[in-house]
Amino acid sequence: MAESLKEKTAKGLFWSGINNGAMQLLNLIFGIVTSRILNDTDYGMIGMLSIFSLIAASLQESGFTSALANKKEIRHEDYNAVFWFSSAISVTLYLILFFCAPLIADFYDNENLIPLARYAFLGFVISSLGISQNAYLFRNLMVKQKTIASISGLAVSGIVGIIMACLGCSYWSIATQSIVYISVLNICLWSFSPWRPTLKFSFKPLKGMVNFSAKLMITNIFNHINNNLFSIILGKYYSEKEVGQFNQANKWNYMGHSFISSMVGSVAQPMFNQVGSDQTRQQRVFRKMLRFTAFIAFPSMLGLSFIAPELITITITAKWLPSAHILQILAIGGAFIPITALYSNLIISKGKSNIFMWNTITLGILQLIAMLILSPYGLKNMLTVYVAINIGWLFVWHYFVFREIKLSLWAALKDVVPYAGIALLAIAAAYFITGHITDIYLLILTKITVTAILYGGLMWICGSETFKESLSYLLKKTGKK
Structure with a gap:
């Protein structure tokens, strides 16, 4: 059973990595091209509205995708109730936000947000029409x-x-x-x-x-709210402009940590469920995943x-260089998000x-208070504290994990x-080795190569079992192909 679970986990991580990698690659390619054409103000206009669309989307979906997947027995009436409920909620929310668009514009002191908001918010109305279909595919493991x-x-x-960006449509293209x-x-x-x-439906399910x-x-x-604070x-x-620069940096940071989180998350919960109630085994499996x-x-x-x-200068040009300094801080926090x-x-x-x-709610409230207090002191100070709070909150998560599996x-x-x-x-070693290089293309290539070689070499010298097992599995998959 242990070998079976180990192999299943390895396969899940491998294929999840491929799927997520393909998605991130497409996002990266289109994102680079669009960012070269548009500017920070264009991205900032969309960024100011994103929180409203995301909250509306959460309200219309209401967690029913996971709820449908978790039902032991499911009927047509269950899917139908979710479909009509989501559709009704989305239309209601759109009408509310449509008439609230002037208030949103007043909040940000930007009248151009009124027509943009009314157009962009159509997205979550359209999205509601696919919630039940998505739940069906999710429940029936139709991953492909x-x-x-x-x-x-x-x-x-x-x-x-x-195409729209090339035609000069600015933020409307996004x-x-x-x-x-x-x-x-x-x-x-x-x-x-x-x-x-079907038109005959009931909300009782x-x-x-x-x-x-x-x-x-x-x-x-x-x-x-936490992610769009x-x-x-x-x-x-x-x-x-500041919103646009931050959103650009946050997009790169998200592509990085979400790739890892999605790869691990695709197997973590099912694997923990399969381990059973053996606390010793639970702890052993969790520690292996943690490493x-x-x-x-x-x-x-x-x-x-x-x-x-x-990376920012080469891919989306120097006009986005301020976002690179934001990304440097965000990526440090991003290293802890998969954990x-x-x-x-x-x-x-x-x-x-x-x-x-409650963990998520408490963290969000704490971050909101801290950011409001620090808003007069500049973006860098806000980012530093924001990242520190997220890293520090890991100790709170660990307390609850300790209560469940007694992991010290x-x-x-x-x-x-x-x-x-x-x-x-x-x-650090790569920083000193590459310090004299002035050509930007040679610099980034050398930084990546030297860091990768040093990290892999140190892993091997230290006898990391995780490194050796990962390398062995990849070589085996490559050999099969």
């Missing part, structure tokens, strides 16, 4: 179909966004890109899902799902911080959604700190 749908949506919307993505995604979901809504789904909805809303505060107290996450996250995200100025995701997956696997929800803080630190230390040592 969901991947095709997502990639198709990214490809078509990316092309549309680039808004349209988002709407086209959702539309193509939904068309694909409807084509892959055999389920269809929702009663059995509300207790579970409501907690997820609240948690998702606070996660969106800076866009709101910068839009209010600074300008569209793997730290092994990947620290060199990747700290390395991203290290090469940020060169936080692993901790939260364990908590959820134990059925403790209350802990997950010292044991967790022994699993995490060596990888962080070795990554920092490799980066």
